[in-house]
Amino acid sequence: MNQTKTFSGPHIRTANTTRNIMLHVAISLMPALLGSIYFFGIRSLYITGLSVTVCVLTEYIWQKLAKKPVTAGDFSAVVTGILLAFNMPVTAPLWVIVAADVFSILVVKQMFGGIGCNFANPALMGRLLTMVVWPGTVMQYVAPRTLTASGFDAVSSATVLGAVKNGGEAGYSYLQMLLGETPGALGETSKLLLLVGFAYMCFMGIVNAEAALTYIGTVVLLTFVFGPSGLFTGDILLNLFGGGLILGACYMLTDYAFASRRGRLLYAVTAGVITAAIRIFSFYPEGICFGILTANCLAGALSLLHKKHVYGVKKLKLEEYS
Amino acid sequence: MQKLQKSVFPGGVHPTDGFDKALSMNCAVTPYYPETVTILSEQSFGGKCSFLVKPGEHVKEGQLIGKPEAFMAAPLHASVSGKVLAVKEITEQGRRLMACILQREESPVSEAEASYKKGTADISLISRQEILTGIRNGGLTGMGGAGFPTHKKYETDKKITDLLINGAECEPFLTCDYRLMLEEGYALLNGVRLLLKGSGAKKAYICMEDNKPLAAENLQKILTEMSSSGLMAEEEKLEIRVLPTKYPQGGERQLIQGVLGREVPMGGLPADVGVIVSNVGTAKAAADMILGNTPLTKRIVTATGSVKNPGNYLVPVGTSAKELIQLCGGITTAQNRIIAGGPMTGPCVAHNWNGETELFHVTKNTSGILVLSEPGYEEQPCIRCSGCESVCPAGLVPYKIEFALLDEDYDLCEKLYASECIACGCCSYICPARRELSVRTREARDIVKQRMRERAVKKS
Numbered sequence: 001m002n003q004t005k006t007f008s009g010p011h012i013r014t015a016n017t018t019r020n021i022m023l024h025v026a027i028s029l030m031p032a033l034l035g036s037i038y039f040f041g042i043r044s045l046y047i048t049g050l051s052v053t054v055c056v057l058t059e060y061i062w063q064k065l066a067k068k069p070v071t072a073g074d075f076s077a078v079v080t081g082i083l084l085a086f087n088m089p090v091t092a093p094l095w096v097i098v099a100a101d102v103f104s105i106l107v108v109k110q111m112f113g114g115i116g117c118n119f120a121n122p123a124l125m126g127r128l129l130t131m132v133v134w135p136g137t138v139m140q141y142v143a144p145r146t147l148t149a150s151g152f153d154a155v156s157s158a159t160v161l162g163a164v165k166n167g168g169e170a171g172y173s174y175l176q177m178l179l180g181e182t183p184g185a186l187g188e189t190s191k192l193l194l195l196v197g198f199a200y201m202c203f204m205g206i207v208n209a210e211a212a213l214t215y216i217g218t219v220v221l222l223t224f225v226f227g228p229s230g231l232f233t234g235d236i237l238l239n240l241f242g243g244g245l246i247l248g249a250c251y252m253l254t255d256y257a258f259a260s261r262r263g264r265l266l267y268a269v270t271a272g273v274i275t276a277a278i279r280i281f282s283f284y285p286e287g288i289c290f291g292i293l294t295a296n297c298l299a300g301a302l303s304l305l306h307k308k309h310v311y312g313v314k315k316l317k318l319e320e321y322s
Numbered sequence: 323m324q325k326l327q328k329s330v331f332p333g334g335v336h337p338t339d340g341f342d343k344a345l346s347m348n349c350a351v352t353p354y355y356p357e358t359v360t361i362l363s364e365q366s367f368g369g370k371c372s373f374l375v376k377p378g379e380h381v382k383e384g385q386l387i388g389k390p391e392a393f394m395a396a397p398l399h400a401s402v403s404g405k406v407l408a409v410k411e412i413t414e415q416g417r418r419l420m421a422c423i424l425q426r427e428e429s430p431v432s433e434a435e436a437s438y439k440k441g442t443a444d445i446s447l448i449s450r451q452e453i454l455t456g457i458r459n460g461g462l463t464g465m466g467g468a469g470f471p472t473h474k475k476y477e478t479d480k481k482i483t484d485l486l487i488n489g490a491e492c493e494p495f496l497t498c499d500y501r502l503m504l505e506e507g508y509a510l511l512n513g514v515r516l517l518l519k520g521s522g523a524k525k526a527y528i529c530m531e532d533n534k535p536l537a538a539e540n541l542q543k544i545l546t547e548m549s550s551s552g553l554m555a556e557e558e559k560l561e562i563r564v565l566p567t568k569y570p571q572g573g574e575r576q577l578i579q580g581v582l583g584r585e586v587p588m589g590g591l592p593a594d595v596g597v598i599v600s601n602v603g604t605a606k607a608a609a610d611m612i613l614g615n616t617p618l619t620k621r622i623v624t625a626t627g628s629v630k631n632p633g634n635y636l637v638p639v640g641t642s643a644k645e646l647i648q649l650c651g652g653i654t655t656a657q658n659r660i661i662a663g664g665p666m667t668g669p670c671v672a673h674n675w676n677g678e679t680e681l682f683h684v685t686k687n688t689s690g691i692l693v694l695s696e697p698g699y700e701e702q703p704c705i706r707c708s709g710c711e712s713v714c715p716a717g718l719v720p721y722k723i724e725f726a727l728l729d730e731d732y733d734l735c736e737k738l739y740a741s742e743c744i745a746c747g748c749c750s751y752i753c754p755a756r757r758e759l760s761v762r763t764r765e766a767r768d769i770v771k772q773r774m775r776e777r778a779v780k781k782s
Contacts, residue, residue: 008761010666010747011659011694012337012494016754018702071702116705116755260708310717310739311575312329312588 017108021206022075023119028197029082029251040090044186047097052081054101061164064109076115080104080220083123083251086187086246088130089141096134100126120296121255124248124289131289140285141183160242161285170238176313188244198250210261211268212249218272219245219279219291226280239279246274248288258299263306265310270302271295330580333715334568342494343533344623346632354451354649355430359401359417359640360412363388363420365685366469366486369395379406380427383458386618387422390757396471396686401619401638402426415662417684422494424640433474433671442551443512445613446518452517452522453612460611461618461686466499466572467667467689472608475598476520483596484582485523486604487514489530489537490565490572491682491707496690498622499602502538505545507604513609513689520608521598525559527581528602531567536679538564570746571667574599580600588742623684627693628655643671643681643691644688653677657696663689666747705768710759716742720749720759727766732773740766741774 036044060072084100104126109118109164129140143157160182162171172182178192187194201207220240227233239245253271261267271291279286295302333699335622363371375381381400388398404427409648412421451662455478462472466488487536491499503510511528518526520560530537542562548554561583568578575586584595592599607618619639626632629649638644643662647653653675660672671682674696681691710720718739726734743763 008670008758009661009668009698010337010751010760011661011666011668011670011754012751013690013697013699014335014337014754016752017756018705018754019697020399021705021754074702076705108728115703117703181652206550236617254347256708257706260706260712262708262711308719309332309709310588310742311579311715312590312742313739 031193035193036186048085051085055081058105070084087127166286188247214268222276261303263303331576346626349633349668362641382645400618403428442548442553451571456612465599482594485526485601486530489602492572497622498671513605529563533567641684653694699756715747735766743767743772
């Protein structure tokens with residue numbers, strides 16, 4: 001990083017800094033965190049706290065060791081930590097979370113050059129690692145505490161989308177799905193609270209809402225058109241609120257490094273098509289993780305397809321005006 | 323007739339949301355007569371003049387004292403009546419320049435206001451050639467930005483269809499053009515009529531941002547009065563255009579795009595698309611020269627920011643910036659930056675200035691003196707938020723150009739059209755990581771342009 005102190009203009013700057021953008025993102029995740037504490041118990045708070053601590057520490061130690069400027073205080077590692085925890089079931093062993101955190105920050109983020117240089121969303125890569133390496137521990141979802149009789153014993157249960165995928169019934173009403181009273185990863189279930197956070201980010205003007213909405217739209221449309229029992233038979237609300245679509249669209253897909261380039265709509269549509277294809281054709285019920293990660297990797301190429309007009313490059317003739 | 327135009331150039335930013343202009347917006351223009359003035363031989367970058375006077379000589383205000391020597395130069399006139407103290411080399415903003423120091427000997431006399439300053443002037447007897455000669459002899463230069471000699475713009479052999487008079491004043495803090503439009507409406511509009519005739523254009527648009535409703539109202543009123551006076555010819559078509567407030571609305575290229583929907587071709591000048599853009603100050607100076615026979619020796623300067631009493635001052639060219647800040651009651655912050663011009667494009671002339679040392683001297687294109695408290699930010703790594711890309715009015719991708727420059731990959735800089743940077747500073751303004759994008763893109767632009775020139779030389 002160049003610490004050149006220049007005194008040339010502009011001498012005034014916008015109030016937004018990397019730090020307060022990331023802080024706002026972290027704040028916007030708080031309602032969903034509270035929701036997860038309510039639905040899955042206080043362990044969700046411990047998991048999130050651990051994840052954040054490990055992420056920030058990993059970043060700090062790496063930057064110290066590599067003799068790089070320390071940017072661990074810019075809250076981006078905090079956001080990664082929260083999002084990673086949100087992708088875990090409340091029963092996930094702590095060492096799995098630590099491993100995923102270290103992988104996300106060290107391998108996916110810092111090894112590729114730190115903030116902004118990651119080739120894919122670090123939190124999703126962490127989730128992918130745990131899905132592949134320890135599927136038994138992290139793909140075991142539990143029903144919310146509020147629905148179990150004892151209130152504290154975790155009861156293993158299939159997610160809504162998983163149950164439907166295997167030919168079963170959803171077993172939960174759409175309202176329950178919206179509020180978050182369904183089995184699932186700890187942060188993904190309470191859609192309403194995630195949307196509250198998303199609205200906050202939109203209000204602060206720090207998120208590319210168009211990319212998120214395009215992605216959601218694409219997934220919902222495609223899963224509706226190519227439904228399980230013929231054309232136009234998909235369940236819109238189930239696909240919208242049943243899984244991690246909202247979390248993925250609002251917080252993962254909109255990672256600045258990918259969703260703010262030009263061609264971002266194409267990027268969102270690509271992610272949507274892949275997600276929908278996985279939901280329709282593969283045995284994975286969700287497809288969000290793969291959809292977004294694939295689109296992350298394609299983002300650079302996709303932005304090249306969208307040529308931007310440079311002022312004055314198109315030659316015009318005077319006769320056209322007079 | 324006043325219409326608010328919706329479609330404008332892409333990109334742009336809204337810096338500081340308007341509180342800045344309020345500092346000096348209601349400060350009427352006050353004349354100030356300094357004891358000594360230091361007139362620089364280069365009024366704008368590259369506009370070198372040689373002095374015709376010797377120390378000890380007595381000069382009258384408006385007397386020709388400098389003869390243009392370079393393409394970018396315009397004649398220089400004495401801005402006060404008095405004695406030449408010295409003609410010597412001084413250090414101005416880090417450059418060694420010749421300067422003529424004049425001591426004022428006569429007190430300013432208040433004259434009766436000329437008729438062109440309070441009514442419609444009859445310009446039917448003034449030929450186009452007379453206007454062009456007047457512009458040349460009056461030493462007129464662009465008074466908003468780079469200080470390009472006005473006669474170079476008007477003596478073009480290209481066909482001019484439209485004249486844009488730039489009163490957008492999109493730079494935050496500055497209000498000198500606003501005060502001019504408010505206080506010197508008659509002289510300004512008479513000047514616009516002269517420039518319209520001089521350019522041979524069909525229509526003149528006086529453009530301003532919608533944060534100056536009083537100025538628009540004032541000019542509209544005067545324009546209506548003028549067109550009903552019977553002294554305005556049929557073919558004199560003037561229109562007031564109110565544009566949305568957005569920086570850089572007053573950038574020459576962006577103004578053309580916003581008002582006329584044309585784009586100046588790459589490497590071209592506005593005349594290539596049949597347009598001339600002149601600042602409101604230049605139009606007023608044209609009226610002063612041709613109707614009032616006074617060359618360009620004074621201008622309005624806004625002194626604002628962290629000073630006790632911000633204000634607008636009508637000062638002779640060569641007035642010291644230090645004196646102007648003292649006139650405003652001095653600075654109010656020790657951790658400061660002193661900026662010559664607006665905060666977006668103006669150079670920083672002093673840092674943590676103590677109020678003692680000499681700063682710079684007013685030239686024909688100095689629009690303001692700004693004192694800002696030191697912002698104190700540090701560069702962070704780019705987070706690829708593409709904010710710079712979305713605000714760039716030229717349609718560039720500043721963060722990619724920055725990376726290419728830091729990698730010394732100048733071929734890539736060229737492919738990314740770094741040569742088209744207009745140096746507006748939007749990219750640096752918006753960057754949450756506080757990258758010095760504007761500085762580096764400008765650097766890339768200069769390198770790419772140099773390479774293009776070298777290639778052209780090789781070919782020929």
